[in-house]
Amino acid sequence: MPEKRIRRELFGACKNVEQEAGWPAELTGEEIFRVTVGERTIEARANEPILIALERAGIRVNVCCRSGECSLCRVKLVSGKVFLSKGMMLRKADEQYGYIHSCKAYPIGDVSILL
Numbered sequence: 842m843p844e845k846r847i848r849r850e851l852f853g854a855c856k857n858v859e860q861e862a863g864w865p866a867e868l869t870g871e872e873i874f875r876v877t878v879g880e881r882t883i884e885a886r887a888n889e890p891i892l893i894a895l896e897r898a899g900i901r902v903n904v905c906c907r908s909g910e911c912s913l914c915r916v917k918l919v920s921g922k923v924f925l926s927k928g929m930m931l932r933k934a935d936e937q938y939g940y941i942h943s944c945k946a947y948p949i950g951d952v953s954i955l956l
Contacts, residue, residue, distance in 0.1 A: 855926050858888055858947055864924060865949055874921075874948040878956060885948050891916070891923070892943035902943055902956060909945035916943045921952030 855861065859870035870888030878900060885894030892914050895902050905911040909929035918939050923946040925931075931942070943954075 855945075858924065858926055861924075861927055868949060875951040876948060877951075877953040887924075887947060887949055889947065890926075890944050891941075891946050891948060891952070891954070894948075895943065900956075904944060907944045909942045912942065914943045915940045916946075917941075917955040918946075919953040919955055921948065922950045923947060923952060924949050 858864065859868065868887050870886070872887040873884050874887060875882050876885045876891060876894055878895070881898075881900070883894055883898040883900070885891060892902055892904060892907070902916070903913045905913045907914075909926070912932070912935075915935060918941050923941060925941065926945040926947065929942050929945040931940070935941075
């Protein structure tokens, strides 16, 4: 079978998100931003998905694929900016109402979310 016909499923966070097209040139990826969830505020590095920061802080989020396809890890972005990694498939309603996949969303400033 020709190599170009082989498809692979990849699960997990992007290894070098700061090298993706569209990544803000002024960020190295090591910056620390605040993620506010209700009354709680945690820290997240710019080069890690919000999901990883939430899990590290003991905040449980439903998750399955970790690659932006299953939509289980959706959270509502209330304020702030995130970089959305390539390959994320948002439904039109999610885009319209401000939902993001926490497994493929990287904070590029302080953000506030609703679980």
